[in-house]
Amino acid sequence: MKKKTGLSYVAYLRKSEEREDRQVLSLPAQRGKIREQFPDFNIVEFIEENSSAFKPGRPLFNALINRIEKGEIQGIIGWHPNRLSRNEIDSAKITYMLRGQLKDLKFCTYNFDNSPEGIMMLQLVMNQSQYESSKQGRDVKRGMEQKAITGERPGVVPQGYMKTAMKDENGNVLIRPKDQKVITRTDIDPVRYPLIRKMWEMLLSGTHTGPQILKIATEEWGFTTRKSRRMGGKPLTNSGLYRIFNNPYYAGYIVHNGELHKGNHKAMITLEEFDYVQSLLGKHGKPRIGTHHYAFTGMIRCGICDCQIVAKTTPKYLKGEQRNVLYVHYYCTRKSVKRPCNQIKYTRVEVLEQQIEEELAKYTILPEFRDLALKILRRNHKLEVKDRSKIYEMQQKRRSDIQQQLDKLVDLRTRDLMDDEEYTLQRNRLKIEQLKADEMLKGTEQRADKWFELMEAAFDFATYASIRFKHGSLQTKRQILMTLGENLVLKDNRLQITPNAWLIPLKEAYPGIEADYLRVRTDKKATSEVKQAAMNEIMESWRARRDLNPRHPA
Numbered sequence: 001m002k003k004k005t006g007l008s009y010v011a012y013l014r015k016s017e018e019r020e021d022r023q024v025l026s027l028p029a030q031r032g033k034i035r036e037q038f039p040d041f042n043i044v045e046f047i048e049e050n051s052s053a054f055k056p057g058r059p060l061f062n063a064l065i066n067r068i069e070k071g072e073i074q075g076i077i078g079w080h081p082n083r084l085s086r087n088e089i090d091s092a093k094i095t096y097m098l099r100g101q102l103k104d105l106k107f108c109t110y111n112f113d114n115s116p117e118g119i120m121m122l123q124l125v126m127n128q129s130q131y132e133s134s135k136q137g138r139d140v141k142r143g144m145e146q147k148a149i150t151g152e153r154p155g156v157v158p159q160g161y162m163k164t165a166m167k168d169e170n171g172n173v174l175i176r177p178k179d180q181k182v183i184t185r186t187d188i189d190p191v192r193y194p195l196i197r198k199m200w201e202m203l204l205s206g207t208h209t210g211p212q213i214l215k216i217a218t219e220e221w222g223f224t225t226r227k228s229r230r231m232g233g234k235p236l237t238n239s240g241l242y243r244i245f246n247n248p249y250y251a252g253y254i255v256h257n258g259e260l261h262k263g264n265h266k267a268m269i270t271l272e273e274f275d276y277v278q279s280l281l282g283k284h285g286k287p288r289i290g291t292h293h294y295a296f297t298g299m300i301r302c303g304i305c306d307c308q309i310v311a312k313t314t315p316k317y318l319k320g321e322q323r324n325v326l327y328v329h330y331y332c333t334r335k336s337v338k339r340p341c342n343q344i345k346y347t348r349v350e351v352l353e354q355q356i357e358e359e360l361a362k363y364t365i366l367p368e369f370r371d372l373a374l375k376i377l378r379r380n381h382k383l384e385v386k387d388r389s390k391i392y393e394m395q396q397k398r399r400s401d402i403q404q405q406l407d408k409l410v411d412l413r414t415r416d417l418m419d420d421e422e423y424t425l426q427r428n429r430l431k432i433e434q435l436k437a438d439e440m441l442k443g444t445e446q447r448a449d450k451w452f453e454l455m456e457a458a459f460d461f462a463t464y465a466s467i468r469f470k471h472g473s474l475q476t477k478r479q480i481l482m483t484l485g486e487n488l489v490l491k492d493n494r495l496q497i498t499p500n501a502w503l504i505p506l507k508e509a510y511p512g513i514e515a516d517y518l519r520v521r522t523d524k525k526a527t528s529e530v531k532q533a534a535m536n537e538i539m540e541s542w543r544a545r546r547d548l549n550p551r552h553p554a
Contacts, residue, residue: 007103009043009075010064014083016052030079033108038077041106053086065093068101075104081112081125091126095119152186152264153254158247159225159240160196161265162189186265193268195223196244200269203245203277204315204324214241245277272326276313294328295477296352296488302332303491305341309333311349330490347493353469355495356481360466363484363503365510369517370463399437406430462510 013030027048034043049060061084067073076094078084085091094102098119105112110125112118157163163184166174174183199217202208208216217223218235225240227233244250251274252267253260269277294311302309314327328349334341406427413423461483469480481488485497499507520526520534 007042007074008072009038009041009077009104009106010067010073011043011046011077012061012064012084013046013048013079014053014058014061015048015050030083030108033079034077037108038106041075041077043077044073053082053084053090056087056089058090061090065097068097071101074102075106076102077106078108080107080109081122085126088127091123094126095123098122153249156228157186157265158249159236159244160189160193160250160268161186162226163187186263188266189226192223192226195221196250197268199241199244200250200273200277201324203280204269204273204317210241210245211238214238217241242281245281248274250274272313273324276315276326279313294330295349295474296330296481299478299481300330300488300490300495302334302341302343303489303496304343305332305334305339307333307335307341309490332490344492347490351493352490352495353477356477356484356497357466357469359484359497359499360469360480362507363462363499363510364466365459365462366514366517367463369514370459395437395440399434402430402434402437406434 011031011034013027013034015027015030027050031046031048034046047060047064049058051058051060053061064073064076068076076084084094094105098105098114104114105122112122164187166183166185168174175181195217199213202213202216203210214236223236225232225234225236248255248260249263249265250268251271252263252265254263255261296309297311298308300309301307309330310333311328311330314329316325316327317323318325329346330349330352331346332341332343409418409423409426409430412418413420418426465480465484469477472480483500484503485499487496487498489496517535526534
């Protein structure tokens, strides 16, 4: 059959593996449409490429450009301009070559005319494709980030877990209305979850190395990875095993774009177990999870050599109970050359915590005393507010008088009744007075509120710090110890704490005040009015000790 033109064409077909292009015709379909619409064109070759055009660097496309530059090819046929390019660099190459080496472009779904107007429209179409790809990519990233924040891992979940379709109460699969995709959730893989948990236990117990675990999993258990549409169903590799041991997902956390998010899935191990495995694996485990794996590291110094006290986790497998136990010990780094250290090597964390609890007990007050004290102080505070209002009104009046003087000053200057030098001198004087008045107003507004907030914080710490320390997280314990004292020194299993200055009067004053409080409360002969008056006196006595105000309450 005679061809319509003597130009040599290449039919370029591209199917991206990326999600946004899955609705585009497949490669065989593109080939069929091109043959159907351009039967009389001299198509010397069909080039099929499975690659995204969002970034430059497609090998077959670049080879095609080289052939056009050499004069071997004069035209390109494609399904749509976005098959040729979705990025600015490749788009520029194509449109620039239309000035010389590239004679023609043909598309199944777009009419191109090799003219200045046609090239301009082609550039617009390609730029639109690039914009749509960028926008879609941004939307996908935003959606993935939001998914991670809500505790669901975007994309494929690690081995031992699987994504299952969510169903309504009638058993119907839930579909997203926007894109008609199935809504999924993360569940445990009933086949692989217990096996991978066993791998963690073997490594934690110290009885097996990574290669030994891999050999047992592949040769004795017949472990294979989860089968997916494109991959899986094969034995676990060495790198795959260490990807499991280095993944915080198994400790209940999701890492997305370098940030850590709490996951909704069932954790396979604890954070402490994960942290210990990272220390076993060395650099594979960095960075570690969280800010502080140990509550008191970086806070305590050695009482002999003044080096830092650090912590480590030691595992022990209890055969009788068939479980792993992790012991935390604090010890001196002994890095001082000038002052050799000979103190007891290790101190268990339970010993340290017991000593901190004993110290906290010295500053603990009765919850009922705290509630009553705050009630009385709050009532007295309201009376103070009334008195303060009068002072505040006087200060406001003073501030208003200064503003009126400034207004009059401006009026005098406007009517030329005052020269520039006198005006500037008087204005600066009044401005300074105005600033002072503003400071006085601000101080009056904040002084009583600030005092009451500090006193309330002191009462809260003294009442609840001991309970919070006993049942709180590592971070809570660290915060409470920082509030409790400073100059923390560990020597021969004894932790020495210098209490913060605001706690010292509390320790000295409270026992006597508590005795008075209990005496008044249990006095059966005293009337309620007498008890109230006595309690007011006790509270005023407490309040008079201004040094009780905390500087840094927890």
